[in-house]
Amino acid sequence: MADKSAIRAEAARFRAFFEAQGAQLVDPPILQPAETLLDLYGEDIRARAYVTADPALGEAMLRPDFTVPVVEMHMQGGAEPARYTYEGEIFRKQEEATHRAPEYIQVGFELFDRADPAAADAEVFALIAEALAPLGLRAATGDIGILSAAVSGLSTSEARKRALMRHLWRPRRFRTLLDRFAGRAAQPEGRAELLARSDPMACDAPLVGLRSEAEIAARIAALIEDAKTPPIPEVEVALLDDLLGLRETMSNITEHLRDLAVDMPAISPAVERLAARGRALAARGVDIDGLDFEGSYGRTALEYYDGFVFGFYAEGRPDLPPVATGGRYDALTRVLGRGHEIPAVGGVIRPELVLRLGEGRA
Amino acid sequence: MSVKLGVPSKGRLMEKTFDWFGARGVTLARTGSDREYAGAVEGLDGLELVLLSAGEIPRELAAGRIHLGVTGSDLVREKLGAWEEKVLELEPMGFGHADLIIAVPKAWVDVTTLDDLDAVAAAFRARHGFRLRIATKYHRLVRDYLREHGVADYQLVDSQGATEGTVKNETAEAIADITSTGETLRANHLKILAGGPVHRSQATLFKSRKAAWTDEDRAVLAALKAKLGIEA
Numbered sequence: 037m038a039d040k041s042a043i044r045a046e047a048a049r050f051r052a053f054f055e056a057q058g059a060q061l062v063d064p065p066i067l068q069p070a071e072t073l074l075d076l077y078g079e080d081i082r083a084r085a086y087v088t089a090d091p092a093l094g095e096a097m098l099r100p101d102f103t104v105p106v107v108e109m110h111m112q113g114g115a116e117p118a119r120y121t122y123e124g125e126i127f128r129k130q131e132e133a134t135h136r137a138p139e140y141i142q143v144g145f146e147l148f149d150r151a152d153p154a155a156a157d158a159e160v161f162a163l164i165a166e167a168l169a170p171l172g173l174r175a176a177t178g179d180i181g182i183l184s185a186a187v188s189g190l191s192t193s194e195a196r197k198r199a200l201m202r203h204l205w206r207p208r209r210f211r212t213l214l215d216r217f218a219g220r221a222a223q224p225e226g227r228a229e230l231l232a233r234s235d236p237m238a239c240d241a242p243l244v245g246l247r248s249e250a251e252i253a254a255r256i257a258a259l260i261e262d263a264k265t266p267p268i269p270e271v272e273v274a275l276l277d278d279l280l281g282l283r284e285t286m287s288n289i290t291e292h293l294r295d296l297a298v299d300m301p302a303i304s305p306a307v308e309r310l311a312a313r314g315r316a317l318a319a320r321g322v323d324i325d326g327l328d329f330e331g332s333y334g335r336t337a338l339e340y341y342d343g344f345v346f347g348f349y350a351e352g353r354p355d356l357p358p359v360a361t362g363g364r365y366d367a368l369t370r371v372l373g374r375g376h377e378i379p380a381v382g383g384v385i386r387p388e389l390v391l392r393l394g395e396g397r398a
Numbered sequence: 399m400s401v402k403l404g405v406p407s408k409g410r411l412m413e414k415t416f417d418w419f420g421a422r423g424v425t426l427a428r429t430g431s432d433r434e435y436a437g438a439v440e441g442l443d444g445l446e447l448v449l450l451s452a453g454e455i456p457r458e459l460a461a462g463r464i465h466l467g468v469t470g471s472d473l474v475r476e477k478l479g480a481w482e483e484k485v486l487e488l489e490p491m492g493f494g495h496a497d498l499i500i501a502v503p504k505a506w507v508d509v510t511t512l513d514d515l516d517a518v519a520a521a522f523r524a525r526h527g528f529r530l531r532i533a534t535k536y537h538r539l540v541r542d543y544l545r546e547h548g549v550a551d552y553q554l555v556d557s558q559g560a561t562e563g564t565v566k567n568e569t570a571e572a573i574a575d576i577t578s579t580g581e582t583l584r585a586n587h588l589k590i591l592a593g594g595p596v597h598r599s600q601a602t603l604f605k606s607r608k609a610a611w612t613d614e615d616r617a618v619l620a621a622l623k624a625k626l627g628i629e630a
Contacts, residue, residue: 074553243505
């Protein structure tokens, strides 16, 4: 492993590169309020982040990423458009992959811009690609926006679409729900019995706890409604499967998606956004003939990405995590902005991996 | 050097462990006064008895300070991340059975499965502005289980005792706890979710992968396994 001063020097080199592109240097604190992160990520973040307690701050976490604090800082009155860069340690418990370091340095670039999302996506990707060019990495891209557009276009109830959207980032659970909504899988245990009862609310035990009778009644009403909802047509499920299974180069993907959009008109606006991104990438000199697009890419990444997603990988080194990752996170700015929002996209590089791969080549 | 065997230092778990080894020709006993945590072994040379709290045995195995240990399979999974890299399950011992289960108010007639719990968690969060709380002391086991089953919008709140009471006290909406009979659940108007427990625990003999195993130690282990009828 490279020594820390070499990693810091490498990080400083990337940071200087981003600063030269007009990014302002920011330095968020290492201790972050746990509440914000827990609210965003849920209980899973507890398994991944180091939680500590401060007598005055309350529960705090050693920052598990930079994006959240940078967004919070920007939402409190940053200029528009804004470009930020940062470098420093992030901390993640590696309970299941104990060979990976729990503390490592990241350098990042974040772009907040309303004017032209395609150009912003291309700018972030192209800068990171340029910074990493000497390593000859494979880049993979995806688009969560196309997936969510496809779900919103399904011929089914809003409640079912909401349930699918909520689990877009949990592929197995998504599949279970989709199979059930398409009538291909049985209803969960107990559902039919409950709905067959003359008084579903009847129970021989008193209600304890915070969840009220009205909430139980509302759920039963929703279940009755759901039982009446016709299955999602097979043809739509097949189209969604096609979309999820797509693997193409960026230069060929647009035509494939336009073909799919003939039968799935809901994805058309998202496909045109992807086409515009392809043009913007090409205009920045990115080789889109050699750039992979995967229909399911980004579905197991952090939940806040909701559009363009990308990663850079060392070929032949599946033991290494991606050298760089990033994506668009418009919805995150909405959640953290308390009524304000701004389209935003960013990415991070792990300089230690850059050094390790560089040594291998030297 | 000798092979150190960690055994729970008191109560039924200790007695049952002594019985289990005794029935297989290895006599374990506490020596000295009732309050002194020292032990003796007869029937096998080179095996040393170490009496420890059952809750500390996983940590001692992972640190390699004991070679073998008897403790609940739930405790090993709860206390050790990537437990399979640190210990090996040699033999389930057939006692100390307890299931880790998730329970919700019985009056939640709309909730039978984890699937229902997930849907209720989403609605609960939208309505109350915070995530549905599950009280437990088994954080790792419950979190891994819920993640594997795609349950979202919940939070775990720590409860080291009287966990069944947290729902009535409105400090949690559901609980995850060890239950051997279910009496306490019924008394607190709770029911177990369908679909099997989070984990079926029993007392288990573990081998440390982290301890230093000399050739002599390995010979002692082979002799012990032969006596206990453990293959491979």
